[in-house]
Amino acid sequence: MKRMRRVLAxxxxxxxxxxxxxxxxxxxxxxxxxxxxxxxxxANEFFKDMQEGAVKHVEERGDLTLIxxxxxxxxxxxxxxxxxxxxxxxxxxxxxxxxxxSRALVPxxxxxxxxxxxxxxxxxxxDEAAKKQAGVSLAFVGPDNRAGAKMSGDELxxxxxxxxxxxxxxxNPGADNAQQRKLGFDDSVKDGKLDLLDSRTAHWxxxxxxxxxxxxxxxxxxxxxxxxxxxxxxxxxxxxxxAAGKSGQIKVVGFDNIPxxxxxxxxxxxxxxxDQFGSQMAANGIDYAMKALKGEKLEGWIKTPIKLVTxxxx
Amino acid sequence: xxxxNRGIPDQVxxxxxxRPAHAVVQRVLREAGIxxxxxxxxxxxxxxxxxxxxxxxxxxxxxxITINLIMATGMTFxxxxxxxxxxxxxxxxxxxxxxxxxxxxxxxxxxxxxVAAALTSVAVGMVCGFINGFVASFWGVPSFIVTLGMLNIxxxxxxxxxxxxxxxxxxxxxxxxxxxxxxxxxAIFLVALGLVLLGWGVLTRTVFGRLIxxxxxxxxxxxxxxHDTFIFKVAAFVISGLTVGIGAIVYMARLTIASPILGTGFxxxxxxxxxxxxxxxxxxxxxxxGTFLGACLIGVLADGLILIGVGDFVRQMxxxxxxxxxxxxxxxxxxxxxxxx
Numbered sequence: 001m002k003r004m005r006r007v008l009a010x011x012x013x014x015x016x017x018x019x020x021x022x023x024x025x026x027x028x029x030x031x032x033x034x035x036x037x038x039x040x041x042x043a044n045e046f047f048k049d050m051q052e053g054a055v056k057h058v059e060e061r062g063d064l065t066l067i068x069x070x071x072x073x074x075x076x077x078x079x080x081x082x083x084x085x086x087x088x089x090x091x092x093x094x095x096x097x098x099x100x101x102s103r104a105l106v107p108x109x110x111x112x113x114x115x116x117x118x119x120x121x122x123x124x125x126x127d128e129a130a131k132k133q134a135g136v137s138l139a140f141v142g143p144d145n146r147a148g149a150k151m152s153g154d155e156l157x158x159x160x161x162x163x164x165x166x167x168x169x170x171x172n173p174g175a176d177n178a179q180q181r182k183l184g185f186d187d188s189v190k191d192g193k194l195d196l197l198d199s200r201t202a203h204w205x206x207x208x209x210x211x212x213x214x215x216x217x218x219x220x221x222x223x224x225x226x227x228x229x230x231x232x233x234x235x236x237x238x239x240x241x242x243a244a245g246k247s248g249q250i251k252v253v254g255f256d257n258i259p260x261x262x263x264x265x266x267x268x269x270x271x272x273x274x275d276q277f278g279s280q281m282a283a284n285g286i287d288y289a290m291k292a293l294k295g296e297k298l299e300g301w302i303k304t305p306i307k308l309v310t311x312x313x314x
Numbered sequence: 315x316x317x318x319n320r321g322i323p324d325q326v327x328x329x330x331x332x333r334p335a336h337a338v339v340q341r342v343l344r345e346a347g348i349x350x351x352x353x354x355x356x357x358x359x360x361x362x363x364x365x366x367x368x369x370x371x372x373x374x375x376x377x378x379i380t381i382n383l384i385m386a387t388g389m390t391f392x393x394x395x396x397x398x399x400x401x402x403x404x405x406x407x408x409x410x411x412x413x414x415x416x417x418x419x420x421x422x423x424x425x426x427x428x429v430a431a432a433l434t435s436v437a438v439g440m441v442c443g444f445i446n447g448f449v450a451s452f453w454g455v456p457s458f459i460v461t462l463g464m465l466n467i468x469x470x471x472x473x474x475x476x477x478x479x480x481x482x483x484x485x486x487x488x489x490x491x492x493x494x495x496x497x498x499x500x501a502i503f504l505v506a507l508g509l510v511l512l513g514w515g516v517l518t519r520t521v522f523g524r525l526i527x528x529x530x531x532x533x534x535x536x537x538x539x540x541h542d543t544f545i546f547k548v549a550a551f552v553i554s555g556l557t558v559g560i561g562a563i564v565y566m567a568r569l570t571i572a573s574p575i576l577g578t579g580f581x582x583x584x585x586x587x588x589x590x591x592x593x594x595x596x597x598x599x600x601x602x603x604g605t606f607l608g609a610c611l612i613g614v615l616a617d618g619l620i621l622i623g624v625g626d627f628v629r630q631m632x633x634x635x636x637x638x639x640x641x642x643x644x645x646x647x648x649x650x651x652x653x654x655x
């Protein structure tokens with residue numbers, strides 16, 4: 001027994017060690033410009049795709065060195081601030097950043113700009129007031145979440161007609177893209193003269209959206225349409241509709257066009273979603289950073305494309 | 315030796331109460347509080363929330379508490395021995411991702427894939443539970459820290475397995491299980507109920523169960539009476555892992571996807587159900603009936619508050635308040651129980 005325990009002890013010590021595979025850093029090319037990419041949570045497919053798209057794009061370009069940094073969770077603002085400060089110390093030529101918080105990231109980025117580093121803001125725009133306070137102006141390369149949500153919401157309004165009874169499933173309260181999408185859905189409700197019964201957050205999550213929507217449906221059995229601020233939540237909503245035996249009676253629109261909703265688009269369970277070409281967003285940001293490094297003056301909001309995706313053949 | 319008649323085992327019968335009348339009073343006090351609170355809540359919502367008593371809403375509540383109930387069942391074993399398992403949400407994600415890959419393996423016929431996926435999920439959970447329990451017991455490390463480490467290992471593992479991709483398009487036969495009903499109840503809820511009853515039987519009707527309580531009360535005494543506490547402590551974590559593996563399969567069937575970020579924060583819901591249910595964080599005191607009622611209370615509260623139209627933020631505050639209230643009640647309950655001895 002004692003000996004067996006000792007053997008097991010060795011195994012349970014050794015196993016984690018095997019799991020921690022050390023990553024080997026690449027040698028940096030000193031001649032090419034160095035761009036630091038500060039990403040959000042790589043646990044999120046969307047940002048994972050974005051980073052992979054950027055790495056691939058940089059390989060194709062071949063005229064710069066990219067240092068990508070990701071976080072572990074959506075709210076890990078500290079890691080982003082540390083990454084920016086590291087990049088200032090490393091004296092990179094440019095930083096492309098998808099800020100986890102539109103205000104907290106402004107001071108470190110202002111320090112970077114003062115150190116002569118080109119900063120390009122992608123994904124979520126930094127707060128105007130915070131930028132003014134820090135005395136910096138920088139270009140934002142990203143999609144219009146509000147316009148996108150309106151495109152998605154308008155599809156629902158079109159399908160239901162005026163007076164259609166709808167609910168909204170919101171993203172994380174406090175997240176800028178969640179707020180923008182909510183505003184876009186509100187615009188659709190107003191323009192389409194829809195009847196908004198309820199609006200609640202499900203924190204971007206499938207399981208929570210499933211629970212929250214089931215309960216909304218109990219409270220309002222006459223719901224005709226749902227606007228979900230992302231596709232993961234739309235998935236949970238659609239499962240709740242199926243479970244309630246109301247498949248086809250309640251129309252759902254989403255946002256993000258993730259792979260998991262493709263079969264649902266085909267079956268007509270998801271009416272529409274929005275593709276904001278996330279995989280190209282960081283790559284776009286890098287292109288603009290290179291332009292700025294070559295002396296081009298960039299300012300304001302450079303909008304990246306968004307596209308409405310509906311069921312094939314509809 | 316302060317805990318003379320609180321379950322120090324001897325070779326024949328363990329902790330069979332010497333004065334049954336008092337034991338019954340104690341047990342009733344332990345679960346009555348939460349039971350009354352639950353009934354009051356149900357009464358309030360029945361009166362104030364439209365559709366609360368609809369059959370479809372009851373089905374919803376049962377479906378919604380299922381996963382938490384499954385995880386809380388395993389968690390009860392761990393908390394009874396005086397431990398805690400913070401890794402359950404992440405381990406659930408790891409189990410689901412590995413099982414999802416098995417489920418989507420094209421080389422296997424569908425029924426085989428489903429069985430293999432279920433077994434894999436449970437095996438992954440049990441292995442993680444074993445590591446938790448082994449490390450905590452062998453080196454005497456607080457389980458809080460060990461399972462915090464496992465929380466990160468399993469989450470990283472879940473992301474690594476599919477490179478952060480979500481798995482979907484499982485076989486229909488598998489997905490149908492998530493919405494199937496049996497005897498008018500959701501099939502997945504019956505799975506949870508079965509686990510609770512099984513766990514309850516083990517805890518109250520077997521020597522193993524009594525030793526779990528006894529270790530939580532006074533580990534040294536159990537050791538001195540000639541029992542090897544190591545195995546029982548590891549077993550509690552393995553049981554937690556087992557329920558997590560089952561929970562992962564239920565999650566996948568219910569939502570027809572497996573995402574590497576699923577289950578974030580589930581550990582806190584499970585712990586809340588156990589604590590609201592009157593199980594002491596110090597171990598040795600509590601029951602699965604309490605845990606069952608605790609999970610029901612959380613589910614009824616979440617459902618009812620939406621039905622009466624309480625906003626998201628206030629809802630979160632109320633849920634937090636209930637947890638604190640439960641712990642306060644528990645301290646009174648412990649005092650009264652002490653007095654009735």
